[in-house]
Amino acid sequence: MDFLGGSLELRERQRLEGHTDRVWSLAWNPAAGVRGIPAMLASCSGDKTVRIWQEGPSGSWDCLAVLEDTHTRTVRSCAWSPSGKLLATTSFDATTAVWEHVGGDFECVATLEGHENEVKSVSWNTSGSLLATCGRDKTVWIWEMQPGNEFECVSVLQGHTQDVKMVQWHPVLDVLVSVGYDNSVKIWAEDGDGDDWHCVQTLNEASSGHTSTVWAVSFSSNGDRMVTCSDDLTLKIWDASSSPSETSDNSCGSWRLLCTMSGYHDRAIFSVNWSREGVIASGAADDAIRLFVESKDNSVDVPSYKLLLRKDKAHDMDVNSVQWNPKEPKVLASASDDGTIKIWELLEVPL
């Protein structure tokens, strides 16, 4: 994304209120917001509910549905299937629920049980056939979707030494990344014979990685790079493009640190998200949102990233989640401990 002249502004379009406790996580429906289907956003909260928000014809957002009475504790994360028909939600109650959007209703069609306690994150692979979950029990589970909304656990991945904060599938390959309280980032791939999954790489302090809890990870649109954020107040960009895979076709090359961005947040960075147009957004416990882009004005060969915009006091309290709209890449949603969700638009203001 190139920004010529002018100054940039992250303008608040709307504040969505309704949750009665902190909002932990957000997910844009990837199938909505195009071809006349109104944009749709899911949010989940410490109030044990999930809310579905929809953009009206006038551009104003309303709560379409409240999914309640299923999870009995905090709903920590949510993720739409690539088709946008299913929504997976994970909870501190140790379960993952899968909801189907039928007509105007959301119906819980499956409950995935297996984790010992808090389930902290969920992610669908690109084809929508696999689901990954992770939690405080230090494990990552891979579930395969069967006909009739049945989910079968195909692997339990052990390797993290502390709770796993987030899982995220690669946007192109069936490669999974997990990050956690043990300060590490782990890359998982299927064995050559397609039988089981194993850890192909660990990025930790020894590989110039994070020195405290890693809270989140996000891939660039083609999956060549990923960005991680941490309690150590830094964001790190990792690159896999320069070392083509030697193991198999279904695995990216090994990841190496490209650069570290520090000094931009004063407290733990909880969320990071890479837009389709290449803008990285971060949200942190300092109530702020920051945007970064790859720096092009660098004459040397080493790629670097620069701050594009700082939005202090984006919320009244911690920012827990920032997510770019995949269909409208200048629209950002954020969620906070203050119980609100905000829809932002990145605008170029002429000088």
Added chain:
Amino acid sequence: MVTGLINANPIVYERKERRVRSAPTDIDEYAEEPIDQLEIFDHIRDIKDPEHPYSLEELKVVTEDSVEVNDRHSYVRVTFTPTVEHCSMATVIGLCLRVKLLRSLPSRYKVDVRIAPGTHATEAAVNKQLNDKERVAAALENPNLLEMVNECLAPTFA
């Protein structure tokens, strides 16, 4: 549950005299008064120790100097000193401090709670846990733990 006390004979100190906060007469009574060290100490001094009938002040787990506050930046850090190096109650004490401040301070406040450097065997691990808000949130959804915390906080609301 713990059988036998972690620290069977803690030293009990005298409580500090309660200072009456002087109300200046010559200033605008509607002016917002900044939150200071003593005000925050007042919120936490009467928290009951999880295993003794004494307050954190009486056990010198916290003193007025444990509190660092910057009202302009809405920031507080409380540094507490467990009575013994291997105190397994350190996490619960830290959790009590965090919850009490969460319930007493304006929501704009950022709070850090930590063990005094060098006073606990697993200092780094306890500090990390106490400052991970996801773990704190999960702990407070545990009814047994929440009951324990509420019991310790009860005297502070008296």
